[in-house]
Amino acid sequence: MTDTPFPNAPQTGPDPAQPLPRLARDTSPDNPWPVSLLSRKYHDAVAKWPGTWIEGQISEINTRRSGSAYLTVRDNVEDISLSVTGFGRFAQMAREFRQGDRVILHGKPDVWMKQTRLSFMGDDIRRVGKGDLMAQIEELRRRLKGEGLFDAENKVPLPEFPHRIGLICAPHARAEGDVITNARLRWPTIEFTVVHAHVQGPSCPPDVVAAIRKLDADPSVDVIIVARGGGSFEDLLGFSDESVVRATAACVTPIVSAIGHEDDWTLIELAADLRASTPTDAAKRVVPDVNEQLAIVDEARRRIRDRIRFRVDNERRLIEGYANRPSLNRPLTMLDKPQRFVDDARRRLDIGMRRITDDASLTVEKLHASLTALSPQSTLDRGYAVVQDAHGHVVADSADVHAGDGVTVTLRRGRIRATVDEADVAEAGAASKPAE
Numbered sequence: 260m261t262d263t264p265f266p267n268a269p270q271t272g273p274d275p276a277q278p279l280p281r282l283a284r285d286t287s288p289d290n291p292w293p294v295s296l297l298s299r300k301y302h303d304a305v306a307k308w309p310g311t312w313i314e315g316q317i318s319e320i321n322t323r324r325s326g327s328a329y330l331t332v333r334d335n336v337e338d339i340s341l342s343v344t345g346f347g348r349f350a351q352m353a354r355e356f357r358q359g360d361r362v363i364l365h366g367k368p369d370v371w372m373k374q375t376r377l378s379f380m381g382d383d384i385r386r387v388g389k390g391d392l393m394a395q396i397e398e399l400r401r402r403l404k405g406e407g408l409f410d411a412e413n414k415v416p417l418p419e420f421p422h423r424i425g426l427i428c429a430p431h432a433r434a435e436g437d438v439i440t441n442a443r444l445r446w447p448t449i450e451f452t453v454v455h456a457h458v459q460g461p462s463c464p465p466d467v468v469a470a471i472r473k474l475d476a477d478p479s480v481d482v483i484i485v486a487r488g489g490g491s492f493e494d495l496l497g498f499s500d501e502s503v504v505r506a507t508a509a510c511v512t513p514i515v516s517a518i519g520h521e522d523d524w525t526l527i528e529l530a531a532d533l534r535a536s537t538p539t540d541a542a543k544r545v546v547p548d549v550n551e552q553l554a555i556v557d558e559a560r561r562r563i564r565d566r567i568r569f570r571v572d573n574e575r576r577l578i579e580g581y582a583n584r585p586s587l588n589r590p591l592t593m594l595d596k597p598q599r600f601v602d603d604a605r606r607r608l609d610i611g612m613r614r615i616t617d618d619a620s621l622t623v624e625k626l627h628a629s630l631t632a633l634s635p636q637s638t639l640d641r642g643y644a645v646v647q648d649a650h651g652h653v654v655a656d657s658a659d660v661h662a663g664d665g666v667t668v669t670l671r672r673g674r675i676r677a678t679v680d681e682a683d684v685a686e687a688g689a690a691s692k693p694a695e
Contacts, residue, residue, distance in 0.1 A: 295372075302370040305377065310367045310460050312494060313379070315341070317360050320353065328353035330381070332364065344369075345381035352384050361387030365460050383461040385496075396499050400526055403501070408508040409529040415513045417533060417545060421481035423450040424545060425474035425512070427467060430455040434486040434517070434538040441542035449546050452480055458487040463497025468506040475510045482545055483510065485527065486517040486538040498525035507531055517541035645669040657682045 279296065280286050292300075315332035318340060322328045328350040330343040343364060345353060356362060366381035403409065424442065428435045435453065442449050454473055456466035467485065474483045485507075487498070497503065498518050507514055507530040516528045521536035528534040535541035586593045631637060635645065646654040647667045654660055660679050668675040 298372045298375040302372050305368045305370045308368050312365050314363045322354050326350050343379045343381045349381045414532045417513045418481045423479050425480040425483040426453045427470040428486045429458045434488045437538040438486050438542045441539050442546050445548045446546040459494045464500035464503050467503050471506045475512045483512050483514040484541050489520045495525050498527045504530045515541050639671045658684050
């Protein structure tokens with residue numbers, strides 16, 4: 260007899276020498292997984308899940324001085340609860356909340372391997388729902404507007420023909436493909452500098468701020484697009500963060516916001532130089548359409564050709580008009596008018612000279628008559644004589660000469676030199692007699 264309680268039962272169990280299966284489908288009764296390995300598989304699989312925002316009501320909360328916080332968040336609609344654990348910054352934030360508060364949380368699912376229990380590791384917590392968040396965002400909007408961050412005069416116009424676009428988006432996001440594809444369909448030569456960043460969650464604001472500053476410092480980037488696809492209100496909260504808005508307003512390079520869909524709204528749109536309703540719309544508004552530009556060029560060429568043709572035709576008509584003028588067919592006719600002018604001027608000059616000559620001749624005759632009448636010679640011609648002393652002075656008074664003085668007597672014809680024998684002094688008022 261044996262000590263086995265069931266002597267006929269088959270002997271099963273793992274063989275220590277046999278390696279464990281890599282996949283679950285390869286396990287068997289002879290080669291199973293240990294519980295610890297299965298718990299590890301669960302943990303590794305859940306660790307690959309992305310972070311997410313959740314909303315609920317705190318039904319239990321326990322914060323400890325050691326820097327940890329344990330919450331139970333309940334969905335009142337479905338009556339489902341979730342355990343949330345957080346450390347460090349999350350624990351500090353959780354101290355501001357109480358049981359019954361409605362909150363939104365961000366974190367990642369996690370498996371506690373000790374009990375293979377699913378939990379949620381939180382890294383961000385905010386007070387309830389859209390109502391309070393909207394009020395906070397509205398208060399931030401009013402404050403930033405008061406500082407002038409949203410003023411129209413601070414907006415920078417987009418370049419008409421950019422060479423390189425700086426694109427901020429999530430890695431492998433659909434928004435990246437939408438922007439690049441649509442931009443290159445419109446302008447095939449456009450180039451891109453893509454900077455990947457978190458577009459939701461607590462890492463979103465610092466990532467986006469760093470990406471904006473990096474692209475703004477790149478002189479080859481002509482315009483920046485911040486793009487993200489649609490999402491819930493909570494998913495887009497990072498783009499209403501104050502640091503993101505201030506970085507956008509301070510950006511020197513023109514910046515375009517393309518966050519969510521047309522109905523979505525974030526504060527970055529107010530600080531950006533242009534707001535696009537979607538990433539696709541941003542691509543269309545940032546670059547021109549090559550077909551439209553070609554049409555503009557064709558139209559400009561047509562107008563230039565028409566203008567040149569009109570100018571040439573006009574000049575041709577002018578040349579034809581010049582060629583048909585009599586002055587060109589018979590060039591001598593151009594001299595007819597100047598010749599008439601010269602002939603008329605010569606006639607008027609001849610008449611004028613004759614009149615001037617006649618007037619001058621008449622004046623000369625009058626002056627000659629006057630000179631003749633006033634000439635001393637006329638007096639001599641009438642029989643008078645002029646007596647001059649030795650010094651050539653005219654003797655008008657007999658007292659001016661004495662006996663023995665030489666005198667010169669000028670007659671009508673010739674002169675006589677004589678010596679005074681005697682000079683009789685005439686009485687005052689007596690008329691002088693002509694010399695005999």
